[in-house]
Amino acid sequence: MSQNEVPLLEEASPSCTVLAASSGNGAGVAMQGLVGRASEFEGEEAVEADRSTSGQSPQPGQGQAPLFRFGVITDVQHADIPDGASYGGTPRYYRHSLQVLRRAVDSWLQSEPPPAFAVHFGDIVDGYCPREQSEVAVQAVLAQFERLPCRTFHMLGNHCLYNLPRARLNQLLDIPGDADGCSYYSFQPHPRFRFIVLDGYDVSMLGWPPEHPKTALATAILATHNPNENKNSPETLEGPSRRFVMFGGGISDAQLAWLEAELDGAQAAGQRCIVCCHLPLEPASTAPACLLWNYDRVLAVLRAHSCVVATLAGHAHRGGYARDGAGIHHRVLEAALECPHGSDAYGCVDVYADRLVLHGTGLMADAEMAFSTALSQPLSSSL
Numbered sequence: 001m002s003q004n005e006v007p008l009l010e011e012a013s014p015s016c017t018v019l020a021a022s023s024g025n026g027a028g029v030a031m032q033g034l035v036g037r038a039s040e041f042e043g044e045e046a047v048e049a050d051r052s053t054s055g056q057s058p059q060p061g062q063g064q065a066p067l068f069r070f071g072v073i074t075d076v077q078h079a080d081i082p083d084g085a086s087y088g089g090t091p092r093y094y095r096h097s098l099q100v101l102r103r104a105v106d107s108w109l110q111s112e113p114p115p116a117f118a119v120h121f122g123d124i125v126d127g128y129c130p131r132e133q134s135e136v137a138v139q140a141v142l143a144q145f146e147r148l149p150c151r152t153f154h155m156l157g158n159h160c161l162y163n164l165p166r167a168r169l170n171q172l173l174d175i176p177g178d179a180d181g182c183s184y185y186s187f188q189p190h191p192r193f194r195f196i197v198l199d200g201y202d203v204s205m206l207g208w209p210p211e212h213p214k215t216a217l218a219t220a221i222l223a224t225h226n227p228n229e230n231k232n233s234p235e236t237l238e239g240p241s242r243r244f245v246m247f248g249g250g251i252s253d254a255q256l257a258w259l260e261a262e263l264d265g266a267q268a269a270g271q272r273c274i275v276c277c278h279l280p281l282e283p284a285s286t287a288p289a290c291l292l293w294n295y296d297r298v299l300a301v302l303r304a305h306s307c308v309v310a311t312l313a314g315h316a317h318r319g320g321y322a323r324d325g326a327g328i329h330h331r332v333l334e335a336a337l338e339c340p341h342g343s344d345a346y347g348c349v350d351v352y353a354d355r356l357v358l359h360g361t362g363l364m365a366d367a368e369m370a371f372s373t374a375l376s377q378p379l380s381s382s383l
């Protein structure tokens with residue numbers, strides 16, 4: 001077993017491994033198409049937004065045990081500080097979010113079947129957490145996940161990067177990043193399913209040293225697309241162009257090539273893929289300011305692979321859902337941080353051969369996301 005392969009499940013998934021990405025050292029970093037070509041991002045593709053999801057007729061999976069179950073929660077964004085609010089005035093409950101997680105773990109511990117793993121979709125700590133208390137805040141969150149007998153998979157969010165260095169985050173969150181500090185990887189919890197975790201802040205003004213080529217590239221992208229003095233502000237930007245804010249980020253050409261190779265591998269192995277990213281990927285599923293900078297390029301790659309069944313994201317705090325023209329489900333999950341005292345937002349996803357069923361608790365809405373069991377040709381690779 002290589003250092004990038006970590007066993008996850010002994011019985012249920014003999015082939016379960018965690019595979020880290022391997023990319024370059026950051027020199028000559030590339031991200032095609034985002035500097036100096038603003039106009040190409042203005043055309044939004046038509047997508048089918050369907051909150052009722054697609055499973056209307058009696059389904060083969062119903063009444064059967066799932067192949068496996070996993071727990072989901074996002075944007076715990078914990079800090080040991082009094083309640084506050086977002087920039088736009090939405091209340092945020094920095095201490096209570098830890099209680100939401102505690103109740104999530106309690107419920108997963110009682111769940112039958114038990115979750116094979118849990119996923120936190122990023123922003124483990126809030127940017128208002130005093131820097132010197134950041135590790136304590138992260139450890140408090142991790143202590144809850146450590147009550148589970150299974151592994152938790154993490155990804156980086158903007159608030160993680162406000163508080164702690166990339167390398168330290170990768171260490172604390174057990175993210176198998178590459179030598180450059182990138183944080184994308186995949187894992188296979190079942191022989192028929194591959195999870196691909198993207199690093200949405202691969203190209204970003206957050207988390208890289210000022211002299212890093214990725215900082216330079218991100219600075220150029222924002223200079224090209226966001227005329228505001230405060231680069232965190234999407235003011236004056238319209239539609240999907242609102243995504244060009246400093247609290248967003250994008251995926252380098254190297255990560256995109258890795259994603260393509262992962263999907264090729266999954267397709268060849270007859271596996272279904274679920275793509276996870278802190279930043280949402282589908283415009284119809286979220287507020288435009290929350291989108292990944294180069295979501296369009298990522299979607300083109302996903303839609304060219306019929307093995308992709310769903311994307312799951314956090315960051316927007318409000319839940320969202322859309323099914324695109326290629327049949328991929330896109331679910332943005334509700335944040336633990338914005339649950340008023342005593343309320344919850346977490347869930348568990350049952351995975352069947354032909355569907356994902358999200359059982360939400362509290363503010364996290366249920367979802368049923370059906371897909372064909374046949375690995376067909378993609379509907380289109382250029383939607």
Ligand SMILES: Nc1ccn([C@@H]2O[C@H](COP(=O)(O)OP(=O)(O)OC[C@H](O)CO)[C@@H](O)[C@H]2O)c(=O)n1
Pocket residue numbers: 086087088123127158159230232233234247290315316317318
């Ligand atoms: N118009 C804005 C919006 C935000 N900011 C500043 O940007 C930083 C990040 O914002 P924040 O809302 O905390 O980011 P989250 O990841 O928690 O949430 C993402 C979506 O906004 C959820 O809807 C922060 O410093 C804000 O003050 C800004 O300057 N101008």
